[in-house]
Amino acid sequence: MPSDLTAVQLVLSADPELMGIVSLSLTVSLAAVACAALIGIPLGALIALTRFPGREACIVVLNALMGLPPVVVGLAVYLLLSRSGPLGSWGLLFTPQAMVIAQAILVTPIIAALARQTIEDLWVEYREELAAMNVGPLGRIATLIWDGRFSLTTALLAGFGRAAAEVGAVIIVGGNIDGFTRTMTTAIALETSKGDLPLAIGLGIVLIAIVIVVNALAWGARRAGERFSG
Amino acid sequence: MRAPLTDLPVAFEDVSLRIRDFTILDRVSLHLAPGAPTVLIGPNGSGKTTLLRVAMGLIEPTAGRVTWGGREHIPPQRRAIVFQRPAMLRRSTAANIEYALAQAGAMRSDWPAHVAELLGLVGLAGFEARPARRLSGGEQQRLALARALARDPEILFLDEPTASLDPAATKAIEDVIRTVAARGIKVVMSTHDLGEARRLAGEIVLLHRGHVVESGTAADFFAGPKTDAARRFIAGELLI
Numbered sequence: 001m002p003s004d005l006t007a008v009q010l011v012l013s014a015d016p017e018l019m020g021i022v023s024l025s026l027t028v029s030l031a032a033v034a035c036a037a038l039i040g041i042p043l044g045a046l047i048a049l050t051r052f053p054g055r056e057a058c059i060v061v062l063n064a065l066m067g068l069p070p071v072v073v074g075l076a077v078y079l080l081l082s083r084s085g086p087l088g089s090w091g092l093l094f095t096p097q098a099m100v101i102a103q104a105i106l107v108t109p110i111i112a113a114l115a116r117q118t119i120e121d122l123w124v125e126y127r128e129e130l131a132a133m134n135v136g137p138l139g140r141i142a143t144l145i146w147d148g149r150f151s152l153t154t155a156l157l158a159g160f161g162r163a164a165a166e167v168g169a170v171i172i173v174g175g176n177i178d179g180f181t182r183t184m185t186t187a188i189a190l191e192t193s194k195g196d197l198p199l200a201i202g203l204g205i206v207l208i209a210i211v212i213v214v215n216a217l218a219w220g221a222r223r224a225g226e227r228f229s230g
Numbered sequence: 231m232r233a234p235l236t237d238l239p240v241a242f243e244d245v246s247l248r249i250r251d252f253t254i255l256d257r258v259s260l261h262l263a264p265g266a267p268t269v270l271i272g273p274n275g276s277g278k279t280t281l282l283r284v285a286m287g288l289i290e291p292t293a294g295r296v297t298w299g300g301r302e303h304i305p306p307q308r309r310a311i312v313f314q315r316p317a318m319l320r321r322s323t324a325a326n327i328e329y330a331l332a333q334a335g336a337m338r339s340d341w342p343a344h345v346a347e348l349l350g351l352v353g354l355a356g357f358e359a360r361p362a363r364r365l366s367g368g369e370q371q372r373l374a375l376a377r378a379l380a381r382d383p384e385i386l387f388l389d390e391p392t393a394s395l396d397p398a399a400t401k402a403i404e405d406v407i408r409t410v411a412a413r414g415i416k417v418v419m420s421t422h423d424l425g426e427a428r429r430l431a432g433e434i435v436l437l438h439r440g441h442v443v444e445s446g447t448a449a450d451f452f453a454g455p456k457t458d459a460a461r462r463f464i465a466g467e468l469l470i
């Protein structure tokens with residue numbers, strides 16, 4: 001199939017259009033994961049370490065939000081950022097920033113829920129020892145996050161995988177504008193519908209390669225964690 | 231100048247702990263003063279672990295009061311405990327001790343010397359880089375003892391410190407306990423081993439169903455137990 005050959009050639013020759021799309025995708029997804037981590041890890045730690053009415057319900061909701069449909073998040077962010085929406089004056093709709101916001105919303109529950117589980121399991125184990133060592137609240141959180149760092153890294157990578165692979169949210173809030181908001185997934189959707197298969201397949205190859213690398217990193221992080229800290 | 235505050239003596243005044251319908255500690259009065267180790271003995275479920283946790287300040291009694299050096303509600307700054315099943319931090323053996331040193335405010339430049347000394351004391355020299363959670367049960371028990379000592383405590387609570395150790399390690403830990411006690415640290419420990427109680431105790435507290443059945447100097451206790459329960463316990467009969 002000639003189209004397959006051209007796809008591979010596109011990838012191997014580091015085609016500028018393809019590279020632009022890949023780098024925008026990575027930038028957007030990494031930025032989204034960074035934002036989600038800054039919110040999700042402290043949020044997970046807070047829910048893990050505190051007891052308040054409605055906590056159980058909160059955990060159930062958080063776990064459910066891990067499966068948020070990207071298009072619904074896209075729609076919600078669209079309504080927020082659209083000209084007549086509450087944040088319309090920011091003028092962010094159809095920009096990479098809007099895509100970061102949408103993906104961050106999508107990924108935050110994943111990171112928060114996984115962080116909550118990790119930190120709470122560790123807390124059950126450490127609680128009395130830390131109390132006996134007279135460790136204050138901030139010290140506890142720092143210790144739990146540090147000792148759970150390998151599992152937390154896995155949570156971040158899971159979030160990244162989700163962000164990089166989704167198409168529904170970015171296509172709605174980014175608009176798939178050529179050279180500006182076109183990501184790997186939106187480009188694949190568009191090029192496939194246009195019949196330009198080489199670019200779509202090339203992007204598909206890159207996307208799968210990235211997912212494999214991310215999973216290899218997750219695996220490596222776990223193994224390193226087991227090796228060095230037991 | 232700062233007053234020389236001390237956590238000793240630890241005094242229990244009519245301390246009871248009830249959880250739902252269970253009375254776990256029943257009007258316990260105790261005076262843990264500086265001196266030779268106090269050893270808690272009693273059958274399974276008699277409340278030894280619970281008493282140690284209350285004395286450490288980890289659980290609030292539901293009635294009565296506990297004071298440390300005459301003061302109530304004192305955070306465990308000069309106290310340390312080795313739990314029956316200690317939890318190891320997911321770090322190396324040395325880092326587990328360093329964590330306790332940092333928490334106790336030891337100077338970072340002194341850490342390596344402290345770590346070496348403490349690991350040597352409990353017979354774990356050379357184990358520095360091993361992940362603590364990969365150590366055997368007995369090794370973890372000994373690391374937990376070193377970690378507790380890293381806090382430079384006035385009082386050291388030990389919950390069955392030799393329960394999972396082989397005879398040689400038991401002897402080693404008993405030696406550490408004697409050394410520590412000779413340095414002036416008050417040791418309060420529980421054990422199921424009456425031989426160990428005889429070897430280490432200055433004072434014995436016999437618990438049964440959360441109540442102090444008998445307490446006194448070890449010499450008196452073993453020579454002439456006053457209560458029938460104590461006589462039967464020493465004779466190895468089951469207390470029910």
Ligand SMILES: Nc1ncnc2c1ncn2[C@@H]1O[C@H](COP(=O)(O)OP(=O)(O)OP(=O)(O)O)[C@@H](O)[C@H]1O
Binds near residue numbers: 273275276279280
């Ligand atoms: N949180 C709790 N809720 C209910 N019961 C409890 C709780 N903690 C302890 N108990 C009960 O209190 C009793 C005393 O327990 P504790 O662990 O102090 O006994 P122990 O003397 O240390 O026993 P062992 O020799 O087996 O270690 C037990 O019957 C135990 O089941």
Ligand SMILES: [Mg+2]
Binds near residue numbers: 278279280389
């Ligand atoms: Mg016990």
